[in-house]
Amino acid sequence: MTKGTGTPTVIQVKVKPNARVSQIEEAADGVWLAQLKSQPIDGKANEELIGLIAKRFGCPRSAVSIKSGASGRIKRVRIQTA
Structure with missing residues (x-):
């Protein structure tokens, strides 16, 4: 099986940096809310977001892109399924 043969999923994520804990959850309207410990400097918050989404969806970090x-x-994140 080749990598990235599945259909990609795109989700909308609203990010809150500088939070006490890192977590992600889906709101009732289908938008995901991500709280990140990292500050939005030098892409640190984006890297943390990618890791958090990969963990939540059970996929490698390389399968997640902004x-x-x-x-x-507010970000649109692409998740490549296997």
């Missing part, structure tokens, strides 16, 4: 909104609080 499609749009890398510098904003």
Whole structure:
């Protein structure tokens, strides 16, 4: 099986940096809310977000990418399924 043969999933994530704990949960409207310990400096919050999503969806970090909104609080994240 080749890597990335499945259909990608795109989710919308609203990010809150500088939180006490890192967590991600889905809101009732389908938007995911991510609280990150990292500050939004030098891409640290984005790296933490990728790791958090990979853990939540049970996939490798390499399968997760930020499609749009890398510098904003609302991001579209692509998850490549196997």
